[in-house]
Amino acid sequence: MQQLISIVVPVYNEGDGLTATFKVLRRFSHRLTQYQFEFIFVNDGSQDNSATLIEQQAKQDSRFKLINFSRNFGHQLAITAGLRYAGGQAVAVMDADLQDPPAVIGHMLKKWEAGYDVIYGQRERRFGETWFKRTSAKLFYRVLQHITTTNIPVDTGDFRLMDQKVVRELNRLGEPDPFVRGLVSWVGFKQTAVLYQRQERKNGVSKYPLKKMVALAMAGITSFSTLPLKLAYWTGGVAIVTGLIGFNVMLFRHSWQTNSLIICSSFFLSGIILVNLGLLGSYVGRIFNAARQRPRYIIASTQGFNQLIAQSHNEKISQPRLPGGLRQHN
Structure with missing residues (x-):
């Protein structure tokens, strides 16, 4: 047969x-x-x-x-x-x-x-x-x-x-x-x-x-890896280390440009926060889609x-x- x-x-x-x-x-x-x-x-x-x-x-x-x-x-x-x-x-x-x-x-x-x-x-x-x-x-x-x-x-x-x-x-x-x-x-x-x-x-x-290629890539990553969620620890650690290095450099050179320091720090830290919120949102979105039971x-x-x-x-x-x-x- x-x-x-x-x-x-x-x-x-x-x-x-x-x-x-x-x-x-x-x-x-x-x-x-x-x-x-x-x-x-x-x-x-x-x-x-x-x-x-x-x-x-x-x-x-x-x-x-x-x-x-x-x-x-x-x-x-x-x-x-x-x-x-x-x-x-x-x-x-x-x-x-x-x-x-x-x-x-x-x-x-x-x-x-x-x-x-x-x-x-x-x-x-x-x-x-x-x-x-x-x-x-x-x-x-x-x-x-x-x-x-x-x-x-x-x-x-x-x-x-x-x-x-x-x-x-x-x-x-x-x-x-x-x-x-x-x-x-x-x-x-x-x-x-x-x-x-x-x-x-x-x-x-x-x-x-x-756009669809990126969406498919994100589906693949968020379906089979929780590694992006751990990026918060890594990027947070990098931000802290970078801040400490910058502080020590300014202390050593006796160069304190307050405006530049505030602007650079704000951009850097805001970027880290937004990236991690975006990654977290991708996982929460998958949970939300599953919870709706459509x-x-x-x-x-x-x-x-x-x-x-x-x-x-x-x-x-x-x-x-x-x-x-x-x-x-x-």
Whole structure:
């Protein structure tokens, strides 16, 4: 019996390239006839014709399925929803822009057949990206690896293939602002890498401008490290030492310029306070989001799924979570 492989594809304003994506996925599935495939496209509140194109494709080919969000909830939650609906023995995640080639999933499946539970794509090269984006991404992954206790592989995104049991554990988690690649590392199991070269985007523009990149980086850091909270001790200590050194220098030189001293001290100490308040606010914000117990996302409609399965999933995500991971029952 053929094993079912689910491929989850988050989509946000990718109408210009979806036709090419459908074609590449069909061609990919025809080469791997030993498996059955389902392609789960999660429309994350697109404002173009993305949803319409996916609906049309789903009508022509039953392997293509649609989860339609009521608005834009974000890339990470789109992946989260797709994982919850995936029914395959293994589940792959890829973006709709084809920068992560589906052909690499074939290599991941070989690793999966060999006994690995998570096979993540690790980028050797990144084509078509600016020097700033390549450098900042490289720096972020290495900083994140050093400040967390979870071993999150460097130079990896969300492009990966996971065994059904890994997906089942991920679906048990209820973080309101998930950092999926970090959570996959956190749940453990047997993991390995497949090296590949990330391709240049053929259509459209990147949906991760600097603002979203910074937000994702902050989600990763605040999800898996409490080290920034300890910066208050370090920066406070630096401020005290700097103040003492400055005081001794002025005492030694008999140079007391009161105005300059007050201004420099105020700027320095205010900066330290504001930085630490900002870091503390990031953690408090995550606690606040979790305490509200709102659904993480809202699904407006689905297509291609069994009606009872879709209804069951919608009921599960609409129930607020209580402390300890319990759910409210009426």
